[in-house]
Amino acid sequence: MNLNNIDTQDIELDLLLRAVYMKYGYDFRNYSKAHLKRRINQRLMLSDLNSISELQHKLLWDKSFFRFFLQDLSINVTEMFRDPEFYASFRKKVIPDLKTYPHIKVWHAGCSTGEEVYSLAIIFKEENLLNRTQIYATDFNKGVLETAKQGIYNKKEMDLYEQNYADAGGTGKLKDYYTSKYGSVLFDKSLTKNVVFADHNLVTDGVFAEVNLVFCRNVLIYFDKTLQSKVLDLFSNSLAKRGFLCLGTKESLKFTGYDENYSAVDKKLKIYKKTQLTK
Amino acid sequence: MIKTVVIGASYGGMDAIKTILQALPKSFTVPMGIVLHIGNNKISSFLSILNAQTNYSVKEAEEKESVKSNTVCFAPPNYHLQLEDNATFSLSTDKKVNFSRPSIDVLFETASWALKEECLGILLTGSNNDGAYGLEQIKKAGGTTIVQSPETSAAKLMPENAIKKCQPDFILDLKDIAAKMVEICA
Numbered sequence: 001m002n003l004n005n006i007d008t009q010d011i012e013l014d015l016l017l018r019a020v021y022m023k024y025g026y027d028f029r030n031y032s033k034a035h036l037k038r039r040i041n042q043r044l045m046l047s048d049l050n051s052i053s054e055l056q057h058k059l060l061w062d063k064s065f066f067r068f069f070l071q072d073l074s075i076n077v078t079e080m081f082r083d084p085e086f087y088a089s090f091r092k093k094v095i096p097d098l099k100t101y102p103h104i105k106v107w108h109a110g111c112s113t114g115e116e117v118y119s120l121a122i123i124f125k126e127e128n129l130l131n132r133t134q135i136y137a138t139d140f141n142k143g144v145l146e147t148a149k150q151g152i153y154n155k156k157e158m159d160l161y162e163q164n165y166a167d168a169g170g171t172g173k174l175k176d177y178y179t180s181k182y183g184s185v186l187f188d189k190s191l192t193k194n195v196v197f198a199d200h201n202l203v204t205d206g207v208f209a210e211v212n213l214v215f216c217r218n219v220l221i222y223f224d225k226t227l228q229s230k231v232l233d234l235f236s237n238s239l240a241k242r243g244f245l246c247l248g249t250k251e252s253l254k255f256t257g258y259d260e261n262y263s264a265v266d267k268k269l270k271i272y273k274k275t276q277l278t279k
Numbered sequence: 280m281i282k283t284v285v286i287g288a289s290y291g292g293m294d295a296i297k298t299i300l301q302a303l304p305k306s307f308t309v310p311m312g313i314v315l316h317i318g319n320n321k322i323s324s325f326l327s328i329l330n331a332q333t334n335y336s337v338k339e340a341e342e343k344e345s346v347k348s349n350t351v352c353f354a355p356p357n358y359h360l361q362l363e364d365n366a367t368f369s370l371s372t373d374k375k376v377n378f379s380r381p382s383i384d385v386l387f388e389t390a391s392w393a394l395k396e397e398c399l400g401i402l403l404t405g406s407n408n409d410g411a412y413g414l415e416q417i418k419k420a421g422g423t424t425i426v427q428s429p430e431t432s433a434a435k436l437m438p439e440n441a442i443k444k445c446q447p448d449f450i451l452d453l454k455d456i457a458a459k460m461v462e463i464c465a
Contacts, residue, residue, distance in 0.1 A: 033363055035373070037389070038373070038385070038388070250370050255342075
């Protein structure tokens, strides 16, 4: 092997991720490298730094800077009823099954700023399930959890969300669930009465609870295959018998080795049902 | 040796891509990744046409799918397409870049990191600013770059921007691009 072929930036990136893990306990070493490099290069530009090594120095010696870095590596693009056809299918194919349970536990992993937590809660409410459902909404980023807890969003987004809601098979109007003020909207607190927002890191933390539904959409795409299978293992161990797993529409169990443990409820929209007791 | 060809196109891109893929000989098997700005509903019918009328297996890229010869992978609507170091495609729902998701710059830049000089980047017709930065990154990393000549482009702006920004290795009429790809990858 010719060591000179290793790109200097790749060496720097490797060292940075190790330093961050040792210093702060957050492990990004198995994130998609293209994703990391894009986000980190943006940070270099924003903070006027010349190299990843400089960023590493700053991160090691300036603890207050770390929260920017954490924000940079968070997955923070989300919307209410994202992929409405997924929610429509969820309503049709998963809800009837959940209705047979006296109590339902849901783990929404990587919930970010919470738009999809409210989406899910609205569906459960419309299906008369919300009162007997416990939702754990988790993320590793405490900042986004705070936003999720507040349930305040920009009014500008609401036209799109109203349309998504209708396409997702909503039975009323989305605007019935929020009040508007000064360009913002505040979602009805009764929606999150049974939601616990909690700090949980998929990479370094263990099984959260035994649940009937794991909801984790567009998070796994940011991980490499090794980490994907580790997290899928965590989900398998968290799911009760015949529990459901909902992934993002471009995420799949196909290349992971886990497809044998699940049957597809909706193959196209990535809704799966656990078929085995253990992994 | 070129390991993957990455192509970006916007307005007028369907015809341009079809022209190129149909002109490539069967012996040309280098994997291709493509970002085409196109309406969400049109892509699947376009891909089935290409599948039927070219020598290649043409499909939407799947998450963590390996880059394969004889295969052309398109970015799915509303996702960025990235190339990883280990010769797999990955997808991302990150913010739009140049008002676009998928963005050509994202594919090109990640390809430049993953492939260095083993990358061929081709920017075709379009009427926005996407792709110029990414093509520059491919060139800086030692890769080879082609831009469709503005005169043969349905929309000139995108090729013109790229030509200005990065002095591509080749500026070619649409009909000559396939032959040059064969020559470069030989």
